[in-house]
Amino acid sequence: xxxxxxxxxxxxxxxxxxxxxxxxxxxxxxxxxxxxxxxxxxxxxxxxxxxxxxxxxxxxxxxxxxxxxxxxxxxxxxxxxxxxxxxxxxxxxxxxxxxxxxxxxxxxxxxxxxxxxxxxxxxxxxxxxxxxxxxxxxxxxxxxxxxxxxxxxxxxxxxxxxxxxxxxxxxxxxxxxxxxxxxxxxxxxxxxxxxxxxxxxxxxxxxxxxxxxxxxxxxxxxxxxxxxxxxxxxxxxxxxxxxxxxxxxxxxxxxxxxxxxxxxxxxxxxxxxxxxxxxxxxxxx
Amino acid sequence: xxxxxxxxxxxxxxxxxxxxxxxxxxxxxxxxxxxxxxxxxxxxxxxxxxxxxxxxxxxxxxxxxxxxxxxxxxxxxxxxxxxxxxxxxxxxxxxxxxxxxxxxxxxxxxxxxxxxxxxxx
Numbered sequence: 001x002x003x004x005x006x007x008x009x010x011x012x013x014x015x016x017x018x019x020x021x022x023x024x025x026x027x028x029x030x031x032x033x034x035x036x037x038x039x040x041x042x043x044x045x046x047x048x049x050x051x052x053x054x055x056x057x058x059x060x061x062x063x064x065x066x067x068x069x070x071x072x073x074x075x076x077x078x079x080x081x082x083x084x085x086x087x088x089x090x091x092x093x094x095x096x097x098x099x100x101x102x103x104x105x106x107x108x109x110x111x112x113x114x115x116x117x118x119x120x121x122x123x124x125x126x127x128x129x130x131x132x133x134x135x136x137x138x139x140x141x142x143x144x145x146x147x148x149x150x151x152x153x154x155x156x157x158x159x160x161x162x163x164x165x166x167x168x169x170x171x172x173x174x175x176x177x178x179x180x181x182x183x184x185x186x187x188x189x190x191x192x193x194x195x196x197x198x199x200x201x202x203x204x205x206x207x208x209x210x211x212x213x214x215x216x217x218x219x220x221x222x223x224x225x226x227x228x229x230x231x232x233x234x235x236x237x238x239x240x241x242x243x244x245x246x247x248x249x250x251x252x253x254x255x256x257x258x259x260x261x262x263x264x265x266x267x268x269x270x271x272x273x274x275x276x277x278x279x280x281x282x283x284x285x
Numbered sequence: 286x287x288x289x290x291x292x293x294x295x296x297x298x299x300x301x302x303x304x305x306x307x308x309x310x311x312x313x314x315x316x317x318x319x320x321x322x323x324x325x326x327x328x329x330x331x332x333x334x335x336x337x338x339x340x341x342x343x344x345x346x347x348x349x350x351x352x353x354x355x356x357x358x359x360x361x362x363x364x365x366x367x368x369x370x371x372x373x374x375x376x377x378x379x380x381x382x383x384x385x386x387x388x389x390x391x392x393x394x395x396x397x398x399x400x401x402x403x404x405x406x
């Protein structure tokens with residue numbers, strides 16, 4: 001199998017992914033294209049990646065094109081990734097929301113680009129394990145991803161031994177997962193908390209309720225500046241005035257959307273809308 | 286971070302040592318539970334113990350029970366690192382006082398993330 005791509009083949013994949021997900025695949029990411037497309041080449045019976053790309057060029061957008069886009073936009077994840085955003089949820093965000101929403105008894109959460117589901121399930125674990133008072137509340141928890149394959153995995157809640165080894169405290173593994181053979185399955189009490197839906201961040205958005213908590217971590221980095229701005233504008237439109245936005249450690253709203261201010265929460269930071277901070281006397285950076 | 290690694294496989298001890306040293310750990314090694322107890326007593330500081338389950342002379346579970354039962358040993362967190370993956374075994378380890386559990390095979394990220402969960406990294 002050929003180990004490298006021609007410039008035009010690389011451009012073809014880059015255009016395909018950009019057109020259907022707005023994600024930018026830079027030319028230096030050839031290694032990533034090779035790693036993600038080789039399994040498709042083998043499974044679909046192509047002789048090489050060049051052969052696969054030749055087919056992609058010749059035919060109109062179909063299931064195979066979609067599979068390539070999904071393969072290129074799926075990212076590695078783990079339970080309680082980076083830990084600090086989940087500490088912030090536990091120590092500050094959820095206790096504050098419980099106080100503020102005590103009359104309506106509902107919280108709206110969105111986890112975007114949920115990939116294979118570890119991130120939304122980690123949020124659900126914090127809620128279920130530590131905030132039993134929320135058992136009687138309405139938790140509208142939506143997790144979205146561009147990939148139908150990933151959403152199927154999320155809904156199934158099936159994880160390999162290596163996946164549950166990563167970042168998941170053993171006590172929570174034993175309490176909220178059941179083992180069958182070498183796989184671990186999320187128990188219904190956790191799985192039923194989350195509604196998994198397909199959504200392309202660069203396409204039309206779902207009709208979300210006003211969101212109190214938004215997790216969109218390690219996603220914006222893959223988009224160009226204009227798409228980042230469009231996504232942040234949409235988040236702003238969908239977020240409660242006093243909501244919380246969590247981005248990845250290397251991501252920011254700075255120079256992209258002035259409506260957001262970076263606010264320290266525990267050992268990390270999140271983004272909140274400025275008017276509510278100004279009214280509450282918080283210092284705005 | 287001062288770590289005691291107990292595993293009868295020299296190859297496994299080398300792998301764990303490399304991982305732990307790459308994230309700033311100082312590592313002491315033992316080849317079974319009995320040697321592990323001796324080494325544990327001789328260490329001036331122990332932040333975490335990584336212990337295999339199945340070993341000759343004294344298993345990881347016996348090591349753990351002995352360590353937890355005797356206040357002469359430091360009350361350091363213990364992470365089982367083992368090929369035992371059955372739920373009943375994992376529950377047994379937790380009952381005996383294990384704080385975390387890693388199923389072999391593992392990667393560097395697995396060890397790093399589990400140490401973070403224990404508040405050590």
